[in-house]
Amino acid sequence: SVEAWFMDDSxxxxxxxxxxxxxxxVSLKELENIGVFSWKLDADIYETDPALEKIRKDRxxxxxxxxxxxxxxxxxYEDKLKMFFEEHLHLDDEIRYILDGRAYFDVRDRxxxxxxxxxxxxxxxxxxxxxxxxxxxxxxNYTQAMRLFVGEPVWKAYNRPADEFDIxxxxxxALQCA
Ligand code: KMT
Ligand code: NI
Numbered sequence: 001s002v003e004a005w006f007m008d009d010s011x012x013x014x015x016x017x018x019x020x021x022x023x024x025x026v027s028l029k030e031l032e033n034i035g036v037f038s039w040k041l042d043a044d045i046y047e048t049d050p051a052l053e054k055i056r057k058d059r060x061x062x063x064x065x066x067x068x069x070x071x072x073x074x075x076x077y078e079d080k081l082k083m084f085f086e087e088h089l090h091l092d093d094e095i096r097y098i099l100d101g102r103a104y105f106d107v108r109d110r111x112x113x114x115x116x117x118x119x120x121x122x123x124x125x126x127x128x129x130x131x132x133x134x135x136x137x138x139x140x141n142y143t144q145a146m147r148l149f150v151g152e153p154v155w156k157a158y159n160r161p162a163d164e165f166d167i168x169x170x171x172x173x174a175l176q177c178a
Pocket of ligand 2: 088089090094128133157
C-alpha cells in the first residue's frame with residue numbers, strides 16, 4: 001500500500017522525500033479519515049484488469065485517459081509541473097492510477113500540515129473534492145498515470161485560497177463528522 005509521512009519544512013528540491021527526522025509516518029487509516037482512499041493493483045494488466053473494472057463500475061469512473069509526465073513527451077512540461085505543485089483544490093474528486101514511474105501527492109491534514117503520499121506503479125488514489133493538495137514528480141522525473149473521472153472530465157484547479165467555494169465548505173464540514 002502507499003507510504004505516507006508528514007513533511008519537513010526545508011526548502012530543498014521538492015522532488016526529494018522531505019521526511020521528518022525521525023520519520024513521522026501517516027497510516028492508511030489516517031488518510032481515509034481525511035477522505036483519501038487508495039488501492040494497490042497490478043498495473044501490468046491495467047487494460048484487462050477485473051479489479052480495476054470493478055472499482056470503475058462501483059464508483060462510476062466512466063472516463064479515463066493516460067498522461068505521461070516526461071520532459072520529452074509532455075507539452076509545456078515545466079509550466080504544467082509548476083501548476084501541479086501550486087496548492088489547489090478541485091470541484092470533483094481527483095483520481096489517479098500510477099501505471100509507471102513514481103510521484104508524490106501532498107495533501108493537507110486537518111491541522112493544515114502537509115502529508116506526502118508516495119505513489120509507485122500500481123497505486124490508485126482518490127483525493128476528495130475540496131481537499132487542498134499538490135503534485136510533484138520524484139527525483140526520477142517520470143511517471144505515467146491514468147486519470148479517471150465520473151462523466152466528462154473537468155481539470156480546472158483553484159489555487160489556495162479557495163475557502164469560499166461550496167465544495168471547500170462541504171469538505172471541511174464532512175471532516176468535522178468523520
Ligand atoms: C492535479 O490536479 O493535481 C493533477 O492533475 C496532478 C497531475 S496528474 C498525475
Ligand atoms: Ni489536483
